[in-house]
Each structure stands twice: as C-alpha cells, then as structure tokens.
Amino acid sequence: MTYEEITETLRQRGFRLTAARKHVIKVLDQHPEYLGAYDIHHLLEATEMHIGISSIYRVLEMLQNLNLLQQEEFGQGGIRYRLQRPSQPHAHQLICSRCGRTEELGDCPLSHWADRLEQDSGFEIQAHWLRFFGLCPACQITEVRSQKSEARGQRSETRDRKSDVGGQRSETRDRKSDVGGQRSETRDQRSDARGQKPEA
Ligand SMILES: [Zn+2]
Ligand SMILES: [Zn+2]
Numbered sequence: 001m002t003y004e005e006i007t008e009t010l011r012q013r014g015f016r017l018t019a020a021r022k023h024v025i026k027v028l029d030q031h032p033e034y035l036g037a038y039d040i041h042h043l044l045e046a047t048e049m050h051i052g053i054s055s056i057y058r059v060l061e062m063l064q065n066l067n068l069l070q071q072e073e074f075g076q077g078g079i080r081y082r083l084q085r086p087s088q089p090h091a092h093q094l095i096c097s098r099c100g101r102t103e104e105l106g107d108c109p110l111s112h113w114a115d116r117l118e119q120d121s122g123f124e125i126q127a128h129w130l131r132f133f134g135l136c137p138a139c140q141i142t143e144v145r146s147q148k149s150e151a152r153g154q155r156s157e158t159r160d161r162k163s164d165v166g167g168q169r170s171e172t173r174d175r176k177s178d179v180g181g182q183r184s185e186t187r188d189q190r191s192d193a194r195g196q197k198p199e200a
Contacts, residue, residue: 001068001083001084001085002029003025003026003029006025006029006063006068006083007022007025009066009068010066013066015062019051020051020055020056020058020059021059021062023044023049023051024040024044024051024056024059024060024063025059025063025083027040027043027044028040028063028069028081028082028083029083031043031082032082032085032102033082033096033099033100033101033102034070034072034074034080034081034082034095034100034102035080035081035082035100036074036077036078036079036080036081036100037053037056037057037060038053039080039100040056040060041053041056044056060081063081063083064081067084068083068084069081069082069083069084070082070083070084072095072131074095074097074100074133075097075133077097077098077100080100082100082102090108091104091105091106091108092104092105092108092109092110092129092130092131092132093105093131093132094131094132094134094136095131095132095133095134096133096134096135096136096139097133097134097135098135098136098139098142098143099136099138099139101136101138101139109130110128110130114128
C-alpha cells in the first residue's frame with residue numbers, strides 16, 4: 001500500500017492524521033526494508049522530525065491493528081516492521097538481519113514438498129512460511145570492516161593495558177618507598193620507646 005492509500009484508509013476509518021502518524025507512515029513508505037521503532041526514530045531525527053519512541057510504537061500498533069503492517073522477529077534486533085505490500089500472494093524472503101533489507105524469492109521451492117507432505121500426512125496444508133536470515137552484500141562488507149577496526153581497537157587496548165602495568169609497577173615502587181617511610185617511622189617509634197623507658 002502506498003502512503004496515499006494508507007492515509008485514505010485512516011481517514012475512512014475515522015483516524016485523525018496526526019503529525020506522528022503522517023511521518024511514521026511516510027518513513028515506512030520510503031523504506032521497503034524492515035525497520036524497528038528505533039530505526040524509524042533515527043530516520044526521522046535525521047530530517048529534524050522529533051517524534052518520541054512511544055508515539056512511534058503507538059502508530060505502529062495502530063497500523064498493525066488495521067492489518068497494514070508486516071512484522072518480523074530479528075533476534076537481538078527485536079521486532080521490525082514494513083508496510084504490507086501487494087506483492088506476490090505467496091513469496092519467500094531473504095532478509096538481512098542487520099539492515100532489514102528484504103528480497104522476495106520468485107518461486108516457491110517448497111510446493112512439491114508440501115504436496116508430498118499432504119499426501120503422506122493426510123493434512124490439508126493451508127499455509128507455510130519460509131524466511132532466510134543473513135547478511136546482505138552491503139552489510140557483509142561493513143561487517144568485515146567493523147571486525148577489522150574492532151581487532152585494531154583490541155590491539156591498542158592491549159597496549160594501554162601494558163602501559164597500565166607500567167603504571168602499576170611505578171605505584172609498587174611508590175609503595176616500597178612508603179614502606180621505607182614506615183620503617184623509618186618505626187625506628188622513630190622505637191627511639192620514642194627508648195626515650196620513654198627512662199621515664200617509666
Ligand atoms: Zn544488510
Ligand atoms: Zn512457499
């Protein structure tokens with residue numbers, strides 16, 4: 001569904017077109033990939049649109065209730081959404097678990113298997129879903145880059161730790177000289193004790 005069709009649907013159902021609703025729908029319309037509430041928030045912030053995360057969730061919930069959204073679980077990335085599109089009635093998808101980019105697979109690779117399953121099990125199969133999650137070509141490149149820079153970061157961290165060890169060593173030296181100071185203090189106390197003896 002396009003932005004115009006969705007806003008028209010909302011009007012017909014008696015929903016007011018608030019700024020939050022308009023902008024969230026616009027972002028979803030411009031992005032065919034799956035987006036999380038925070039992705040939408042960041043995209044809006046980038047265009048100087050300040051819409052709170054809870055308002056975004058409310059708009060998503062409304063669209064969900066009107067059956068205008070598709071939602072998908074992305075493991076640690078949480079739930080992401082995209083507009084219901086009049087794509088093929090039955091399709092399978094490749095979904096990038098990093099950026100949410102989605103590609104539809106043309107043919108159903110399971111139809112023969114589903115037929116056989118029906119015959120073997122006696123079930124009348126009404127639906128099935130198949131989704132492949134992974135990294136799209138662009139995200140594979142950024143992943144490799146970030147792994148490299150992470151490795152670099154760890155190396156410099158190791159260096160920092162070494163210099164920390166150096167710092168600890170000099171601290172130990174300081175402590176030794178403190179001990180030396182205490183020793184001389186002890187000597188002073190002894191001499192005090194000696195000094196006290198005659199009095200007692
Ligand atoms: Zn990606
Ligand atoms: Zn299928």
